[in-house]
Amino acid sequence: MKGLRVLKPGPQSLLQDAGRYGWQHLGVSPSGVMDLQAAAWANRLLDNPWGTPLLEIALGDVQLEAERDTWVALCGADVPLSIDKQPMPLWTRLPLRRGQVLRLGFARSGQRLYLAVGGGFAGKAVLGSVSSQMREGLGGVDGAGRPLQAGDRLACRPASFLRRVSVPWPFQPDYQAKPLLRVITGGDAASFEEDQLQAFFAQVWQLSPHSDRMGARLEGEALQVPRRQWSLGVSRGAIQVPPDGQPIILQADHQTMGGYPLLGWLHPLDQGRLAQCPAHHPLRFTPVSVSDAQAEMREFYRFFGRG
Amino acid sequence: MIRIEPAGAESLLLVLAEEPDAELPGRIAQLAEQIDQRLGHLLLDRVPGWTSLLLHYDLSRTDHLALAEQLKPLLEAWLAQPGLHSPGRVHELPILYNGEDLFEVARLCQLSVAEVIGLHAAGEYRVGAIGFAPGFAYLGQLHSRLVLPRRATPRLHVPAGSLAIAERQTAIYPHASPGGWHLLGRCPWPLFDLSRTPPCPLNQGDRVRFRPIDEATFSAEGGQP
Numbered sequence: 001m002k003g004l005r006v007l008k009p010g011p012q013s014l015l016q017d018a019g020r021y022g023w024q025h026l027g028v029s030p031s032g033v034m035d036l037q038a039a040a041w042a043n044r045l046l047d048n049p050w051g052t053p054l055l056e057i058a059l060g061d062v063q064l065e066a067e068r069d070t071w072v073a074l075c076g077a078d079v080p081l082s083i084d085k086q087p088m089p090l091w092t093r094l095p096l097r098r099g100q101v102l103r104l105g106f107a108r109s110g111q112r113l114y115l116a117v118g119g120g121f122a123g124k125a126v127l128g129s130v131s132s133q134m135r136e137g138l139g140g141v142d143g144a145g146r147p148l149q150a151g152d153r154l155a156c157r158p159a160s161f162l163r164r165v166s167v168p169w170p171f172q173p174d175y176q177a178k179p180l181l182r183v184i185t186g187g188d189a190a191s192f193e194e195d196q197l198q199a200f201f202a203q204v205w206q207l208s209p210h211s212d213r214m215g216a217r218l219e220g221e222a223l224q225v226p227r228r229q230w231s232l233g234v235s236r237g238a239i240q241v242p243p244d245g246q247p248i249i250l251q252a253d254h255q256t257m258g259g260y261p262l263l264g265w266l267h268p269l270d271q272g273r274l275a276q277c278p279a280h281h282p283l284r285f286t287p288v289s290v291s292d293a294q295a296e297m298r299e300f301y302r303f304f305g306r307g
Numbered sequence: 308m309i310r311i312e313p314a315g316a317e318s319l320l321l322v323l324a325e326e327p328d329a330e331l332p333g334r335i336a337q338l339a340e341q342i343d344q345r346l347g348h349l350l351l352d353r354v355p356g357w358t359s360l361l362l363h364y365d366l367s368r369t370d371h372l373a374l375a376e377q378l379k380p381l382l383e384a385w386l387a388q389p390g391l392h393s394p395g396r397v398h399e400l401p402i403l404y405n406g407e408d409l410f411e412v413a414r415l416c417q418l419s420v421a422e423v424i425g426l427h428a429a430g431e432y433r434v435g436a437i438g439f440a441p442g443f444a445y446l447g448q449l450h451s452r453l454v455l456p457r458r459a460t461p462r463l464h465v466p467a468g469s470l471a472i473a474e475r476q477t478a479i480y481p482h483a484s485p486g487g488w489h490l491l492g493r494c495p496w497p498l499f500d501l502s503r504t505p506p507c508p509l510n511q512g513d514r515v516r517f518r519p520i521d522e523a524t525f526s527a528e529g530g531q532p
Contacts, residue, residue: 024352024363025339026499026507027441126501136441137482138501184315230327231436231445233354233361235318256354257438265315290371293316297366307367 001122001155004070007101008063009148015121015140016252018051018306020129024256030236031131031139034213034252035112035272038076040304041167042116045073045093046159050306052120053130055154057113060104062148064115066096070159071118075167077110077175077276091167095160110175110276118159133253135214179277181270182288183239187262191226192241199223200247200263201285208246209279213253216274218246218283231259237266249274267293269300309382313371319362321378327357327447332435333392333512335360338385340393346377355511357435357445395433395512400479402428402470402517403525406490408458412472415455424519426450427491432477434513442481442499442507446515449475461487468494468530470517481507495520495530 016039019032033039033056043052060079073093074081081088082103088094090113096102104113123130124143132140132147139145141152148154189197200223208217222245234240238250240260249266250258251274266274267288277283301307310322323338324331335355342353342362352363364374385391404424413420432446439445449472457473462485465471469480471488480486481499499507509515520528 021351021363023441024354025437025511026505027437027439027443030352127506138441184313186313186315230357230359231438232320232322232356232359233314233318233438235315235361235363237315255439257356257436268316290313290316294366294370297316301367307365 002067003121003153003155004064004102004117005067006148006150006152006154007065008061009150009152010057010060010062010104012058013062013148014056014132015053015123015154016056016131017053017129019252020127020131020133020139023127024233027256028127028138029133029136029253029255031129031133032252033114034275035076035114037173037269037272037300038112039114041091041171042073042075042114043120044304045075045165045167046071046116046118046161048116048118048120050304052116053123054114054116054121055148057104057115058111060106060113062104064102064154066098066100066102067153068098068156068158070096070156071161072096072102072115074113074115076113077107079107079113080105089166091172093161093165111278112275117156118161119157122155122157135253173273173276175276178282178284179270179273180284180286181274182267182293183264183285184267184290184293185264185287186290187238187264188226188229189263191261192263193224196223197263201287205247205283205285207274207277207279207281207283211279213251215251215254216249218249220246222246226261228259228261231257234258234262235265237268237271239263239265251275268297309386311375311378314361317364317366319364319371319374321360321362321382322358323360324358327435329433329448330392331358332433333395334385336395336510336512337391337393338381339511341381341385342378345381346374349374354438355436356438393512395514396510397514397516398509399516399518400494400496401520401524401528402492402494403522403530404428404492404519405522406470406492408489409491412453412455412489412491416452418452423453423491426453427472427477428517428519430516432515434509434511434515435476436511437507437509440480440482440484442509443478444498444509444515446477447475449477455489457487458489461485465490466493468496468498470494493525493530495525495528
């Protein structure tokens with residue numbers, strides 16, 4: 001099937017969807033998009049259902065040539081976009097004609113940009129999902145988790161819309177702002193000394209350059225950590241504190257089980273905000289109740305038509 | 308006493324016991340199956356551990372309070388039948404005991420290599436949990452004479468099919484990966500194979516035995532050198 005031909009793949013561009021659910025009891029990571037909100041907007045602009053396969057582009061530097069007429073929408077990191085050298089806006093549904101070349105420069109703010117096409121990319125589902133899992137070798141353009149390479153073809157159906165539509169500007173996030181990330185405390189939080197929990201919320205952490213899709217590593221004044229426990233299932237957003245006292249926040253490609261003490265979980269939408277932060281970005285945390293986080297997520301899922 | 312607590316905005320953790328025992332994995336597997344049958348439509352995933360069960364639920368359909376309420380009768384029935392557990396299938400896996408760490412393990416445990424192999428192959432193990440990587444099954448309990456801490460420095464590359472030990476557990480690495488366990492041998496059979504349904508032959512609560520084989524059998528069973 002025709003679609004978009006990859007002229008330049010960028011440093012790490014991955015086919016992703018809502019995640020590979022239903023296999024965590026066999027140790028398979030759920031994966032899926034890192035920034036739920038930016039990905040959901042890209043699909044919504046094209047009337048695609050929740051979780052339609054799209055491209056997660058880290059840092060930009062991508063060139064794609066259209067082999068058929070379609071429409072695209074790019075939401076997320078602020079990356080210069082042009083179509084046949086004409087500058088084009090992000091957060092907008094745009095026509096892309098056969099033969100035209102879409103070019104992305106390098107991200108000026110934010111880390112991940114989502115490129116959706118009308119009707120979505122047709123990928124071969126592995127264990128029910130096209131999400132690329134590089135570590136486990138599942139999904140993606142080749143079925144084995146590989147990022148995009150020059151010469152790849154991203155198959156899609158023809159699509160047409162009557163006019164351009166943009167995400168209203170109040171909903172377009174500013175990734176340069178210093179984020180205050182919301183944490184549902186719990187897990188082993190009660191086993192930490194009270195002053196250690198305070199130290200977690202009081203200090204400004206830095207995002208370590210050793211972070212990846214599996215985990216975001218924080219750097220700061222080390223926390224004192226309670227004793228270990230039996231390994232148990234872990235969820236995305238979990239804030240683990242290994243013996244060195246530097247927290248690790250589990251992200252989309254997280255392992256299914258872990259044994260480090262947990263301090264709590266990041267709000268699901270703030271996991272996406274964290275995914276847009278560059279290395280060394282300052283990070284601060286604040287508590288949120290589980291019911292407030294759930295109320296916001298329910299509204300978010302309803303708005304974007306999941307469920 | 309079962310503890311039920313939220314694990315973030317979209318998961319619920321059941322802590323079913325403080326310490327694992329031989330029957331617990333089979334009991335947790337049975338509970339997970341019952342929960343799947345009754346409440347599966349509300350769940351995205353379940354992750355059984357040695358003493359726990361984590362449920363990832365669909366927040367558009369339920370939340371931790373409603374789910375905990377629906378789980379109560381199931382948990383009470385489960386507690387009331389302590390003898391009930393999933394029988395667990397028995398697997399006999401062929402092993403070529405030629406691991407890189409065999410001599411080191413023998414030295415550290417003050418045993419001969421033959422004794423290490425003998426003690427390891429004599430055991431019957433339970434699948435306590437599957438995690439770390441697709442199809443990686445934690446098997447317990449290892450003979451007390453073979454208990455060693457993990458290697459100080461993990462290997463960057465452990466070959467696929469490697470049989471390894473650490474603490475009171477043994478496991479087979481289904482795929483090549485980094486790993487910090489002591490390598491005793493290799494299993495020629497695939498333990499995570501997408502062309503099969505389910506892709507992983509082992510399930511929590513299953514019993515596993517090991518059958519020592521020679522190099523010729525290893526090759527004949529499909530083992531890669």
